[in-house]
Amino acid sequence: xxxxxxxxxxxxxxxxxxxxxxxxxxxxxxxxxxxxxxxxxxxxxxxxxxxxxxxxxxxxxxxxxxxxxxxxxxxxxxxxxxxxxxxxxxxxxxxxxxxxxxxxxxxxxxxxxxxxxxxxxxxxxxxxxxxxxxxxxxxxxxxxxxxxxxxxxxxxxxxxxxxxxx
Numbered sequence: 001x002x003x004x005x006x007x008x009x010x011x012x013x014x015x016x017x018x019x020x021x022x023x024x025x026x027x028x029x030x031x032x033x034x035x036x037x038x039x040x041x042x043x044x045x046x047x048x049x050x051x052x053x054x055x056x057x058x059x060x061x062x063x064x065x066x067x068x069x070x071x072x073x074x075x076x077x078x079x080x081x082x083x084x085x086x087x088x089x090x091x092x093x094x095x096x097x098x099x100x101x102x103x104x105x106x107x108x109x110x111x112x113x114x115x116x117x118x119x120x121x122x123x124x125x126x127x128x129x130x131x132x133x134x135x136x137x138x139x140x141x142x143x144x145x146x147x148x149x150x151x152x153x154x155x156x157x158x159x160x161x162x163x164x165x166x
Contacts, residue, residue, distance in 0.1 A: 003077040006085045010073050011150055013089025018143045025132040025139070032129030041126055048134030056134075057141025066142060067161040068102075069093060070149035075163040077154075099164045 032045070072092045076084055084091045091097060094106045120131050153159045 002080045002085060006080045006088045007073055007077045009085070010076055010088035010092040011147075014069065014092060014146065015143065017089065018139055018146075022136055022139045022143065025136045029129045029133035029136055032126040032133065035126040037126060041130065044127070045130045045133060048130050049137045052134030052138040053141060056138025057145075060138070061142030062145040066145040066149045068164060069146055070153040071159070071161040071163040072098075073150055074153040074159065075165065094164070097165065099166050102164050 032041075035041075037045075069092050072094065076088060076091060084097070087096070094102055096103070098106070120128060120135075123131065149161075153161075
């Protein structure tokens, strides 16, 4: 029973985190269309969406983060502890109880994302919205792939991704 609660809390927490970012950035991104966009704005928008869809969505989430998160959710369902239950979203995202190399990558990437958010926040519209719409594309891809990998982990015939436990 605790395994199901941990799984539900883990996937819900991750979904709320990504969903909140998607919601907030979408609102800023849609403001881009309030401006009289010129050809270079449209080109930047297409490049931003394609680049972030590929690099963040496909490469970052679908090929790396999402299968690992799904594997950790599956692992959590069978290996619950009080700390893992309490911090299930953080456990599933790899902030603790993970191999040292992956933990360093996770914390470094998180710090890099925070720095990028602070830098993009300084951009004027429509440029900020252009970047944010690209990020939203990647995040939507990531949320979708995480949900699909999690369903596959629990209900698929074979799921061979590692939770990278120490």
